[in-house]
Amino acid sequence: MPNAERFMDAALAEAEAAGKRGEVPIGAVLVVDNKIVARSGNTTRADHDVTAHAEISVIRKAAAALGQERLTGADLYVTLEPCTMCAAAISFGRIRRLYYGAEDPKGGGVDNGVRFFSQPTCHHAPDVYSGIGEREAARLLTEFFQAKRED
Amino acid sequence: MPNAERFMDAALAEAEAAGKRGEVPIGAVLVVDNKIVARSGNTTRADHDVTAHAEISVIRKAAAALGQERLTGADLYVTLEPCTMCAAAISFGRIRRLYYGAEDPKGGGVDNGVRFFSQPTCHHAPDVYSGIGEREAARLLTEFFQAKRED
Numbered sequence: 504m505p506n507a508e509r510f511m512d513a514a515l516a517e518a519e520a521a522g523k524r525g526e527v528p529i530g531a532v533l534v535v536d537n538k539i540v541a542r543s544g545n546t547t548r549a550d551h552d553v554t555a556h557a558e559i560s561v562i563r564k565a566a567a568a569l570g571q572e573r574l575t576g577a578d579l580y581v582t583l584e585p586c587t588m589c590a591a592a593i594s595f596g597r598i599r600r601l602y603y604g605a606e607d608p609k610g611g612g613v614d615n616g617v618r619f620f621s622q623p624t625c626h627h628a629p630d631v632y633s634g635i636g637e638r639e640a641a642r643l644l645t646e647f648f649q650a651k652r653e654d
Numbered sequence: 655m656p657n658a659e660r661f662m663d664a665a666l667a668e669a670e671a672a673g674k675r676g677e678v679p680i681g682a683v684l685v686v687d688n689k690i691v692a693r694s695g696n697t698t699r700a701d702h703d704v705t706a707h708a709e710i711s712v713i714r715k716a717a718a719a720l721g722q723e724r725l726t727g728a729d730l731y732v733t734l735e736p737c738t739m740c741a742a743a744i745s746f747g748r749i750r751r752l753y754y755g756a757e758d759p760k761g762g763g764v765d766n767g768v769r770f771f772s773q774p775t776c777h778h779a780p781d782v783y784s785g786i787g788e789r790e791a792a793r794l795l796t797e798f799f800q801a802k803r804e805d
Binding site for chain 2: 546547548552553554563567569571573586587591593596612613617626
């Protein structure tokens with residue numbers, strides 16, 4: 504299996520685990536030198552923290568583990584297109600490459616919404632690759648919200 | 655002294671303290687029912703955390719203190735116009751009113767840049783009041799970066 508798919512599978516596993524905890528099923532891993540240095544699902548409910556998106560969590564975890572603020576050379580894999588908040592955090596963290604699964608027309612900030620990486624107030628933009636693991640990422644979200652509506 | 659100025663003074667004190675720690679001098683307080691429930695300066699360097707802006711920190715601290723994710727009815731005072739990341743976090747946190755000091759044409763995301771609160775992908779916008787404590791907020795930043803250039 505190519506590396507990108509392998510890392511996205513790890514992000515999908517985090518998303519699935521988040522869903523089982525009652526969190527919106529989105530997951531992310533952060534990769535440096537072909538190794539996962541941080542992994543997380545959404546923890547907004549458990550942490551009572553609107554900023555605890557999977558992307559923010561892996562950036563914080565990786566920076567703490569590596570003892571450095573900027574993650575130059577790091578690649579982020581996340582199951583859903585990052586929101587505006589996370590897109591800006593990815594830029595601040597100097598992430599090299601962003602791989603995301605499904606697009607998010609309602610809340611995304613990369614290829615939808617504010618398209619932050621194309622803005623003059625964005626001072627670092629990662630290379631962006633989308634669509635890897637898209638179907639599975641979208642399925643997890645669709646099933647989660649269907650189950651919630653049926654509650 | 656009117657309340658808004660009093661709360662902005664508390665945010666300015668956090669900014670000044672941050673500058674003395676070698677952090678970019680920006681500070682914030684979060685107010686609920688006319689009481690400060692969280693206060694913070696920037697801690698990005700100390701925490702090795704690009705997401706540790708003053709606004710994110712007070713939102714996280716207040717949510718932890720109150721045991722709730724959304725901060726409906728809370729007012730945020732911050733010395734500089736929030737960046738794109740923080741503007742989105744303020745929206746997610748359902749902050750009622752945002753008071754900021756100085757504008758930030760290079761990095762702001764409220765009245766500059768992506769103007770997040772006016773975007774269709776923004777699902778809650780606070781009332782925004784700017785200019786309170788503007789001169790002092792800008793002075794702290796100017797002096798900090800001047801001193802850095804002279805280092």
